[in-house]
Amino acid sequence: MLNFTLRRIFNGIVMMVAVSFLAYFLLYIGAGNVARLILGLEATPESIAELNEQLGLNRPFIEQFLTWASGAIRLDFGDSWSMPETVNEVLFPRLGVTLTIVALTTLVAAIVAIILGTVAAIYGGVIDRLVQFLGLIGFAIPGFLVAFFLVTLFAIQMPIFNAVGYVDFSESPSEWVKSVTLPVAALSLSAIASVAQQVRGSVTDAINMDYVRTLRARGLSFNRVVYKHVLRNAGGPALSILGVQFVGMLGGAILVEQIFAIPGLGPYAVGATSFSDIPAVMGLVVVTALVVIVVNLIIDLLSAALNPKVRLS
Amino acid sequence: MSNTTSKKDGLLRKVLTNPSGWASVGVVAIVILYGIIAPLLSKWDPNEPDVYSVLGGPSAEHFFGTDSAGRDVFTRLAISTQFSLETAALAVVIALSIGVIGGLIAGYFGGWFDNVASWLTSVIMALPGLVVLLASMAVIGPTMWGAMAIFGVLLSPAYFRLVYTTVRGVRNELYVDAARVSGLNDVRIIGRHILGVVRAPIIIQTAIIASIAIAIQSGIEFLGLGDKDTPSWGAMLNDAFRQIYETPVLLVWPSTIIALVTVALVIFANTVRDELERTGPRFKKIKGMGKTAAQLADDAAEVETIIHEAPGRSNDALLRVQNLAVGYPNGMGGVKQVVHNVNLTVNRGEVVGLIGESGSGKTQSAFSVLGLLPKGGRVVAGSIVFDGKELVEASAKEYDKIRGGRISYIPQEPMSNLDPSFTIGTQLVEPMMKVLGLGKKEAKEKAIALLTRVGIPNPALTMKKYPHEISGGQAQRVLIAGAVSCDPDLIIADEPTTALDVTVQAEVLDLLRDLQKETHTALLLVTHNFGVVADLCDYINVMQNGRILEAGPVLDIFQNAKHPYTQSLLDSILEGGPARGAYVAPKGN
Numbered sequence: 001m002l003n004f005t006l007r008r009i010f011n012g013i014v015m016m017v018a019v020s021f022l023a024y025f026l027l028y029i030g031a032g033n034v035a036r037l038i039l040g041l042e043a044t045p046e047s048i049a050e051l052n053e054q055l056g057l058n059r060p061f062i063e064q065f066l067t068w069a070s071g072a073i074r075l076d077f078g079d080s081w082s083m084p085e086t087v088n089e090v091l092f093p094r095l096g097v098t099l100t101i102v103a104l105t106t107l108v109a110a111i112v113a114i115i116l117g118t119v120a121a122i123y124g125g126v127i128d129r130l131v132q133f134l135g136l137i138g139f140a141i142p143g144f145l146v147a148f149f150l151v152t153l154f155a156i157q158m159p160i161f162n163a164v165g166y167v168d169f170s171e172s173p174s175e176w177v178k179s180v181t182l183p184v185a186a187l188s189l190s191a192i193a194s195v196a197q198q199v200r201g202s203v204t205d206a207i208n209m210d211y212v213r214t215l216r217a218r219g220l221s222f223n224r225v226v227y228k229h230v231l232r233n234a235g236g237p238a239l240s241i242l243g244v245q246f247v248g249m250l251g252g253a254i255l256v257e258q259i260f261a262i263p264g265l266g267p268y269a270v271g272a273t274s275f276s277d278i279p280a281v282m283g284l285v286v287v288t289a290l291v292v293i294v295v296n297l298i299i300d301l302l303s304a305a306l307n308p309k310v311r312l313s
Numbered sequence: 314m315s316n317t318t319s320k321k322d323g324l325l326r327k328v329l330t331n332p333s334g335w336a337s338v339g340v341v342a343i344v345i346l347y348g349i350i351a352p353l354l355s356k357w358d359p360n361e362p363d364v365y366s367v368l369g370g371p372s373a374e375h376f377f378g379t380d381s382a383g384r385d386v387f388t389r390l391a392i393s394t395q396f397s398l399e400t401a402a403l404a405v406v407i408a409l410s411i412g413v414i415g416g417l418i419a420g421y422f423g424g425w426f427d428n429v430a431s432w433l434t435s436v437i438m439a440l441p442g443l444v445v446l447l448a449s450m451a452v453i454g455p456t457m458w459g460a461m462a463i464f465g466v467l468l469s470p471a472y473f474r475l476v477y478t479t480v481r482g483v484r485n486e487l488y489v490d491a492a493r494v495s496g497l498n499d500v501r502i503i504g505r506h507i508l509g510v511v512r513a514p515i516i517i518q519t520a521i522i523a524s525i526a527i528a529i530q531s532g533i534e535f536l537g538l539g540d541k542d543t544p545s546w547g548a549m550l551n552d553a554f555r556q557i558y559e560t561p562v563l564l565v566w567p568s569t570i571i572a573l574v575t576v577a578l579v580i581f582a583n584t585v586r587d588e589l590e591r592t593g594p595r596f597k598k599i600k601g602m603g604k605t606a607a608q609l610a611d612d613a614a615e616v617e618t619i620i621h622e623a624p625g626r627s628n629d630a631l632l633r634v635q636n637l638a639v640g641y642p643n644g645m646g647g648v649k650q651v652v653h654n655v656n657l658t659v660n661r662g663e664v665v666g667l668i669g670e671s672g673s674g675k676t677q678s679a680f681s682v683l684g685l686l687p688k689g690g691r692v693v694a695g696s697i698v699f700d701g702k703e704l705v706e707a708s709a710k711e712y713d714k715i716r717g718g719r720i721s722y723i724p725q726e727p728m729s730n731l732d733p734s735f736t737i738g739t740q741l742v743e744p745m746m747k748v749l750g751l752g753k754k755e756a757k758e759k760a761i762a763l764l765t766r767v768g769i770p771n772p773a774l775t776m777k778k779y780p781h782e783i784s785g786g787q788a789q790r791v792l793i794a795g796a797v798s799c800d801p802d803l804i805i806a807d808e809p810t811t812a813l814d815v816t817v818q819a820e821v822l823d824l825l826r827d828l829q830k831e832t833h834t835a836l837l838l839v840t841h842n843f844g845v846v847a848d849l850c851d852y853i854n855v856m857q858n859g860r861i862l863e864a865g866p867v868l869d870i871f872q873n874a875k876h877p878y879t880q881s882l883l884d885s886i887l888e889g890g891p892a893r894g895a896y897v898a899p900k901g902n
Contacts, residue, residue, distance in 0.1 A: 030452035140579035142528035210729040218744035219717020232734050251441030255532045273447040281451045308779040
């Protein structure tokens with residue numbers, strides 16, 4: 001198990017380096033004349049040269065990358081080009097908000113999807129068809145359309161929840177709940193749809209396994225075999241789909257946060273993109289990649305804990 | 314080629330005659346037509362602001378009303394449709410080209426290309442698509458064409474993986490080898506045999522990818538990062554969202570059209586998938602259902618069981634099965650009977666064989682005694698009395714109390730009958746704690762004793778092992794230990810040696826015989842092997858087509874088989890291999 005964990009961590013680090021290098025390379029090559037991008041078309045050659053000197057853009061690419069990377073290793077992404085603050089000062093508080101919402105969404109989606117998928121697999125019939133239909137619709141409709149619908153319906157027609165803004169949990173837990181309910185609902189729909197379908201499929205497979213009959217022949221009740229044995233064996237595939245959905249949710253959060261005016265990575269990403277703020281964009285890329293890699297690592301470890309065969313691979 | 318073409322045409326026709334198939338295709342077609350025709354017919358300019366009719370509601374002049382600049386929403390939405398669908402199509406085409414070509418090369422030729430492509434795929438998957446898109450738009454600027462081209466690259470792994478795995482599977486098929494031997498070059502083989510296989514999955518994937526591309530494209534436009542001057546669905550959402558308090562209806566039009574198209578595409582994909590899967594038999598066949606007319610006529614006939622006299626047989630019935638009939642839904646609202654009128658008795662301490670070839674209904678009869686028929690199966694007539702209690706009407710709770718402690722089960726396939734996610738020890742201990750009410754420590758001790766008894770070397774270590782870490786023969790010993798662990802009165806063994814190596818078979822049979830003698834547990838042995846029957850049984854029942862043909866003491870049947878089917882079974886073991894020789898019943902049994 002330790003060996004497995006270390007190997008996965010090593011893979012994660014390699015992936016992190018690869019993503020950072022590729023992103024840096026493509027952004028700086030793609031950006032072309034960065035100084036002109038920042039200063040605008042009217043900039044004089046002198047001022048461009050001055051800014052290039054100031055930003056270190058006239059040095060060789062590898063040198064620039066290493067300078068950036070030596071900061072990035074300590075999670076220091078340097079000065080922003082469009083904001084007075086450093087990238088860190090803006091990025092990390094916002095990352096916290098987004099992660100709170102996405103983590104909560106993952107939890108909600110996992111619980112709802114496991115219940116729906118299992119019930120559909122075991123009882124079949126109308127419930128099964130309903131879950132399959134909802135799965136299809138939930139998968140197809142983009143989360144931000146759900147967000148529009150929820151904003152219009154709840155926040156404007158019957159203002160139970162907050163339509164805009166975010167209240168920190170430490171400020172007021174009840175207001176926090178009000179402010180995150182709609183975003184979480186909008187984000188979780190498609191994850192629930194996909195994961196529930198997967199749970200349904202793998203529970204159906206697991207329940208028809210020979211060992212289920214054998215365990216029941218030893219006197220264990222149907223419910224006990226389902227809770228303890230079937231769900232554990234069905235858990236692996238469902239977990240990996242949840243991992244894929246998590247990545248999707250991080251992207252979806254950008255849109256949903258914009259709609260609910262939540263000060264997370266969404267508005268940050270939009271600002272960084274529209275101002276071509278490369279250091280801010282690099283910060284965003286590295287931090288999201290890090291989150292995705294860590295989450296995938298957690299999911300790998302969880303699957304290994306569930307299924308002993310995974311530990312061998 | 315004509316063969317694969319007609320197959321594809323068949324699929325297309327099936328999809329289009331399916332209600333959700335034609336409805337989804339229809340919705341997409343109407344949206345496309347609307348995008349093309351509406352701007353031509355409309356008298357409004359989609360980009361011309363009109364300060365006198367700002368935010369007007371739907372009217373005869375403006376079907377969908379006017380937006381914040383007084384522009385006609387109906388015409389603007391149609392123009393947006395063109396742009397949104399075209400840019401999304403660009404992403405699909407790029408993803409398709411890169412993914413399919415890359416997948417074909419990597420899958421067909423393998424080598425370094427394979428490794429590099431798989432690695433790049435996992436790098437791409439490490440970031441949310443939207444984040445990568447926003448990052449790239451920071452340098453390429455606000456151009457939707459550019460963004461969708463990049464998105465196409467990001468989506469290409471979906472095709473790559475699909476084509477790659479299919480090609481890997483097909484590449485080593487015999488018919489591809491045959492094509493290569495017959496002199497076709499690689500390009501012809503790829504074009505003819507491999508693309509034919511991946512075509513339908515690609516259609517499904519394309520519908521889904523198109524739906525995702527439309528969603529992402531609208532999302533970016535909504536964020537205000539697209540082309541400022543080109544109308545698009547997302548840009549209209551952005552405009553509408555600013556007016557959400559005054560005219561929420563403006564949000565309805567672009568939202569509806571996006572939802573309609575994305576849902577239609579996904580439903581289309583789903584319909585194609587369903588129809589593809591349906592090319593096989595519609596209903597999963599149950600053993601013995603695929604019968605000829607002659608066999609069916611045979612099924613309907615009443616069969617008189619030939620019963621040999623059994624003078625010395627005790628009359629202390631533990632299990633008495635009478636007129637048992639088992640049926641499954643036949644998929645047309647009726648019931649297909651697989652076991653007919655079976656009568657069978659197992660006395661206390663007796664070993665009874667139930668013998669027949671696969672599909673004869675012997676396993677179905679055994680499962681009905683356990684109350685564990687596969688999904689859909691049920692006892693349609695007859696009675697199963699165990700120790701004076703009728704089991705056919707027993708509730709799930711009552712049955713849970715009988716299984717394990719009173720009736721237990723030894724399965725055929727040892728590996729698939731152990732839960733791969735739990736250790737051997739857990740799987741032995743859990744039922745003992747429940748059925749015998751033992752504490753964890755006692756149950757563990759008993760499990761170790763049982764494993765020692767069934768001949769597992771180093772039982773304490775085996776307790777900690779997972780099923781994939783032990784051999785098939787050991788797994789079967791573990792299952793036998795599990796079956797006897799709660800001191801049952803009756804063990805039902807379903808082909809307990811069939812899946813094992815010949816040498817292990819003999820050892821397992823010895824073990825079963827010894828255990829049976831030690832505990833005087835009754836044993837119902839289900840098998841197709843007369844050798845096994847001869848070795849263990851006191852009394853046997855011969856089964857075919859769901860009926861018992863002949864029943865009697867084992868020695869009598871061996872020496873004096875009356876039914877031609879029993880005779881043919883006996884002949885086949887004499888020809889097939891060394892017979893074990895008749896079982897000599899010990900005196901006083």
